[in-house]
Amino acid sequence: MATTRKTTKKATRTTTKRRAHTDEASHAHAEAAPRSISETAQQIWLAGVGAFGRAQAEGTRLFDGLVRDGADLEKTARDFATARATEVRSVVETSVDQTRERAMEGWERLESLFEDRVHGVLQQLGVPRREEVEALRAQVDALSRELRSRGAAADGSAKAPARKAAARKAPARKTAQARTPTKPARTGQAKPRKPSRTTSS
Template identity: 45%
Template sequence: MVKKIQKSGNAAQSAGQAASPLSGAIKDSAQQIWLAGLGAFSKAQAEGGKAFDTLVKEGLSIQRKTQAVAEERISEATSRVSTMANDISSKAAGKWDKLENIFEDRVATALNKLGVPSARDVESLIERIDALTQQVHSLGGKPAAVRKAPTKAVAKAPAKAARKAPAKAARKSSRAKAA
């Protein structure tokens, strides 16, 4: 494009001095555009640092706000998860208790069917023995040593033997009287 202007400028010079004010105006205009560009560059350099600092401050502010929102969301999610975990653990504990009760009931039923006395049965028998011992003592018999309740369950065989012993003694005494 510069070559075209020079060619047209040379043609204008040969045509006369009429084109010279136009070329001078173009040169002046180009010089002003160049100077305006340099001024803009200088101003951008001077104010660029300030603009950069302003952008950094705004970015820091936005980052803090974002972190605060993220922490709030995390705390909400954590509380929801802990609430759900507590609910699940309480439900599981309830199920385990129910399962344990069912197991204990079935074991007690099976032992009862086999004739194994329960702890309550043994305790009531001990209370009856103690009451009978006191009655015998009050009637003038020898005081017998009071038994304490055993801590373990009584086996089936001793319970049957204890039930059969008074029956055998009664049969022997009736035979002895008859003889």
């Protein structure tokens, strides 16, 4: 038993030593934990202040660099947009020109077809064509000119014998007036007229 007591005493001492050592370690650890948390917080704070200082020092340079990069990107985008707009404009103009040409061809075909149909209907009705009307007009104008020229020639030759005949008739009238006695002028009132009778039905 004495051996067990010795062993028990030793074990108790060892356990006590261990407890004391564990207590010291946990106490030291408990004291170290707030220190490590405060040191970590201090390091975080200092890192933030350092970042703020660096950003403030390099901020203007960084901002100017970003402005330059933005201006370069804007110029690149504008050049690209202008090139694309030019391409799109040329494509649209080409398609508009093609559409206009097709439309004009369609109108010309439609106009030709319409003229042909109207011409056919007019021929069936016996209406002369424009060329025929123009030819008739030219013939009428030629005939009118010829009649005028003949009428002027006939008037010139007809006026001379008419003057001679008028000169011959003038003395004959004078002699006829001398032969007929003149009637005396009426004096007095005119005779009343008889009223006309109208028959009523």
